[in-house]
Amino acid sequence: MDNKKQQILLAERPKGTPDEHTFQFVEADIKQPEEGEVLIQTLYVSVDPYMRGRMIDAPSYVAPFELNAVIDGGVIGKVIASKSNQLEIGDIVIGGYGWQTHYTASEDEVRKVDKEIAPISTHLGILGMTGLTAYFGLLDIGRPKEGETVVISGAAGAVGSVVGQIAKIKGAYVVGIAGSDEKNRYLSDELQFDATINYKTTTNLANDIAKACPNGVDVYFDNVGGDISDAVHANLNKFARIPVCGAISSYNLEGEDIGPRIQTTLIKKSALMQGFTLGDYADRFPEGSKALAQWLQQGKLQYQETIKEGFENIPDAFLDLFKGNNTGKLLVKIAEQ
Amino acid sequence: MDNKKQQILLAERPKGTPDEHTFQFVEADIKQPEEGEVLIQTLYVSVDPYMRGRMIDAPSYVAPFELNAVIDGGVIGKVIASKSNQLEIGDIVIGGYGWQTHYTASEDEVRKVDKEIAPISTHLGILGMTGLTAYFGLLDIGRPKEGETVVISGAAGAVGSVVGQIAKIKGAYVVGIAGSDEKNRYLSDELQFDATINYKTTTNLANDIAKACPNGVDVYFDNVGGDISDAVHANLNKFARIPVCGAISSYNLEGEDIGPRIQTTLIKKSALMQGFTLGDYADRFPEGSKALAQWLQQGKLQYQETIKEGFENIPDAFLDLFKGNNTGKLLVKIAEQ
Structure with a gap:
């Protein structure tokens, strides 16, 4: 190992879709750990839609990224040097130190993960932020009852699946909306969704949702916003619940996100719409993690990962999120375990 | 009494704002009561924004009005002939038989009201549908905590006040948005609102709301929708709650109600938006009625009524609702008690 590490900084705040000017690759010195610290080599980096919101300088649920600083984000790494009593060389840890090949962390800044329970990458996905987001949004806000109809947009994405x-x-009776027939086959064949809709090939999405949901929509888990959501809203049942998890259709808009106002629909249907972010449920993470791990071990949960390779491909992987190119959790692999 | 009564029928479904073609005045024979029936003379007719929604033929929370039938709505009347064991001449009753001077009702179709507790008109207002709508929307969905900020649009209206x-x-710290300085003086001076905003004279409503709400908005009771609500949404606190009671700004629109989509705001603020109608709480009416009557008797609740006179003026009174001409509950008095 030479004594240098690679980092990706936020070079400028994007207007519209991020591009090559958004990011800057730099090299920095690796700092050897002091007492209570470990040196971590990055193995996997998570790229997630919410990061787009942090690239602009506006009030949001998490602070904006700083300009000319390393882009934050979830990371799995391996301890390669340690002056900690809690962590030893070879331990696998999860942290939020972002897009860099190495990081010198205080031992309290990262958390050791169980290497045995499932492949380590799942701690960034189904056993991590992704799975917990799905768990709390669906069960705390959506509250599906047996036999009710649950519609999911972005259904083949990390959270939606x-x-x-x-x-x-x-x-529940589960209907997924996704952007390719291949994704929909995965949802139907592998994940046993009851029906799927390809929003890119439909000529009348609201009608197709009505056909796919003969009993109407009781829960709509919204990952995308925009006109896909408008079409679902036209099919809500009385007392419908809408966990609002993401609005990926609006993230790269240069202007305002304009569409039908929702108030009249909510009144007519006595419907509930609630935004959330995972941090709202921090005190219930142990409950969620336990349930997810149990379902995974029982074979009741499957997951799919799209893994790109190479530190230099992180920005491209991030941009893929907005092109609908990925099924399941999108990760970038930086080094071998 | 001659043997004729006056009625107002829905002559055609309005596109945009209702006008003289919407309504038709007709005369009909009064039917004398048979066994178990009473003849009622109408004293007060309630005109309410929700009736606009029933004039069109679209799915809503209550069935649309029928064409060429008497327009339904809440009414207070006096029994002037009776073949019922439950109701006698002189009893004051509340019913939903709508815009007509007389009605021959089955004794189970109407409910006798207490003439002593408060003026009889209050059973169409603060002790009736209006008060209960305020009670359940605010307390069940809004759930204001002590010291939180509650913003109300249509604040001088029947429900808002x-x-x-x-x-x-x-x-709570209470901020009202209404459309005239006179209304706002009433809210501040009589009802002790902490701050008020005149949306018609402001040059930047979102800024004025920010100034009136130094601690942000925890609960927004929405009676109006449209751009007034857009401006409130810009000032929500984390975990804000929005009971959506009405969207009067959209009721007479000929096209779609278009504006900023709400999803991103709901996510950023982990905010909840829930539509409701009074019928959702039917099993809790006794609780609400009891609380309202108690507060009224303790002097903790005041009410204002705008009372127009004359059967022939019902359509005009109804149209006034959409011009913002009334403070408090709007009624039309048809006959002396």
Whole structure:
């Protein structure tokens, strides 16, 4: 190992879709650990839609990224030098130190993960932020009852594919909206969704949702916003619940996100719409993690990962999120375990 | 009494704002009561924004009005002939038989009201649908905590003025948005609202809301929708709650109600938005009625009525609702008690 590490900084705040000017690759010195610290080599970096919101300088649920600083984000790494009593060389840890090949962390800044329970990458996905987001949004806000109809947009994405499986575990009729026939085959064939809709090939999405949901929509888990959500809203049942998890259709808009106002629909249907972020449920993470690990071990939950390789491909992987190119959790592998 | 009664029928479904073609005055024979029936003379007719929604033929929370039938709505009347063992001449009753001077009702179709507790008109207002709508929307969905900020649009209207007073009873900081300085003086001076905003004279409503709410908005009781609500949404606190009671700004629109989509705001603020109609709480009416009557008798609740006179003026009174001409509950008096 030479004594240098690679980092990706936020070079400028994007207007519209991020591009090559958004990011800057730099080299920095690796700092050897002092007492209570460890040196971590990055193995996997998580790229997630919410990061787009942090690239702009506006009030949001998490602070914006700083300009000319390393882009934050979830990371799995391996301890390669240690002056900690808690962590030893070879331990696998999860942290939020972002897009860099190495990081010198205080031992309290990262958490050791169990290497045995499942492949280590799952701690960034189905057993991590992704799975917990699905778990709390669906069960705390959506509250599907047995036999109810749950519709999911972004259904083949990291969160959506877990939402649908948990809804099935709870006995719901599950309908997924995704952007390719291949994704929809995965949802139907592998994850046992009851029906799927390809929003890119439909000529009338609202009608197709009505056909796919003969009993109407009781829960709509919204990952995308925009006109896909408008079409679902046209099919809500009385007392419908809408966990609002993401609005990926609006993240790269340069202007305002304009569409039908929702108030009249909510009144007519006595419907509930609630935004959330995972941090709202921090005090219940142990409950969620336990349930997810149990379902995974029982074979009731499957997951799919799209893994790109190479530190230099992180920005491209991030941009892929907005092109709908990935199924399941999108990760970038930086080094071998 | 001659043997004829006056009625107002829905002559055609309005596109945009209702006008003289919407309504038709007709005369019909009075039917004398048979066994178990009473003849009622109408004293007060209630005109309410929700009736606009029933004039069109679209799925809503209540069935649309039928064409060429008497327009339904809440009514207070006096029994002037009786073949019922339950109701006698002189009894004051409340019913939903709508815009007609007389009605021959089955004794189970109407409910006798207490003439002593408060003026009889209050059973169409603060002790009736209006008060209950305020009570359940605010307390069940808004759930204001002591010291939180509650903003109300349509604040001087029938429902809004009760919402603000209940919020004060619960210890909240209450800010009303209304359309005239006179209304706002009433809210501040009579109802002890903490701040008010005149949306018609402001040059930047979102800024004025920010100034009036130094601690942000925890609960927004929405009676109006449209750009007034857009401006409130820009000032929500984390975990804000929005009971959506009405969207009067959209009721007479000929096209779609278009504006900023709400999803991103809901996510950023982990905010909840829930539509409701009074019928959702039917099993809790006794609880609400008891609380309202108690507060009224303790002097903690005040009410204002705008009472127009004359059967022929019902359509005009109804149209006034959409011009913002009334403070408090709008009624039309048809005959002396």
